[in-house]
Amino acid sequence: MAFEQLSSDFYGFENTLTEVEKDHIMKLRAYLESEVKPIVNDYWNRGEFPTEIVKGLAAHGATGLSWEETRPFYNSAVFRGWMAIELGRIDASVCTYIGVQNGLAMGSIATCGSAEQRVEWLPRMNSGEIVGAFGLTEPLSGSDSAQGLRTTAKRDGDTWILNGSKRWIGNATFSDITVIWAKDVEDGQVKGFIVPADTPGYTATRIENKISLRIVQNADITLENVVIPHSLKLENANSFRDTAKVLRQTRAEVAWGAVATSIGAYEAAVKYTSERVQFGKTIDSHQLVQDLLAKSLGNITASLAMCMRVSQMLDDGIQKDEHSALAKSFTTSRMRETVAWCREVLGGNGIVVDYDVARFFADAEALYSYEGTREMNTLIVGRAITGKAAFI
Structure with a gap:
């Protein structure tokens, strides 16, 4: 399949990919354009997830991590960014689903699991047979998860007993397993556990009435004396530092997702302006419309450059928390501007989901907040600049 550079990739960053990587990109693009794009507005309006695409996404290479020897280029954070x-230029919710399945759930097992746990769970998650979720955020603990977790884990012989609650857990209404992070009552350290959804005492209830990422099935989770065997404790997840190893990788990919949301809105706006006629000509020939499109493309291009570099640093093993934090903070802020300009280009039609831009406009609000708010990420960067923590 011939490679076609995205028109929104104005500086041609995609051309740094290898031919093998480009081929996988094009195969995924073809699947998304033909099978996913036509249905996302309907599912967004209904607030439902199209579960029929799970195995299709897996079959077209959207899942898998660096542990998979058959696709070694998955080692590349840059490739995973593309x-x-x-995914995100088609729909932010579908991109988020993969981010949870691939980066958070599989990433936790790949990063913190034993060799046996990796062999048991990762291949089935990679194929789409098993859907995963990631349970860190709680009703009373979001930005302060490092110290503020209230969910507890207590060792009882060869088992662990989990009690507590989680909130905003993506995929959790239909996931087969959820990686639950809980504080060990014995040593006060945060530890990770693989919890099957059919475990007695585990309940996931869908969060209703969302205005953003409506396709993502977020849930409130309650854990009431949930008993799991010690074999389901992630062997190498023994403090929040281990949780942070997972988040360090996924935060950079959220930045890519923010750029993708900007691109989705921008591409829909460009298409609209080439078709919408006002004052006897298509509006893409109007000066002020071109100004909004040019500003949007500038935001996208600057954000792509930052994402490329921060992922290169991750590939080189030199990325630090502050690097991914700056990327997440910057790209989501520019995304907010971009989707607003694209909505403005469409005038009244910019608030109708039928034209796609309204969906990207609404979904941007969730990306702006999850995996670290702008304020928290700027404080991580500020600490790196000054050497002083100013979180409270």
């Missing part, structure tokens, strides 16, 4: 671009 996969996020393809």
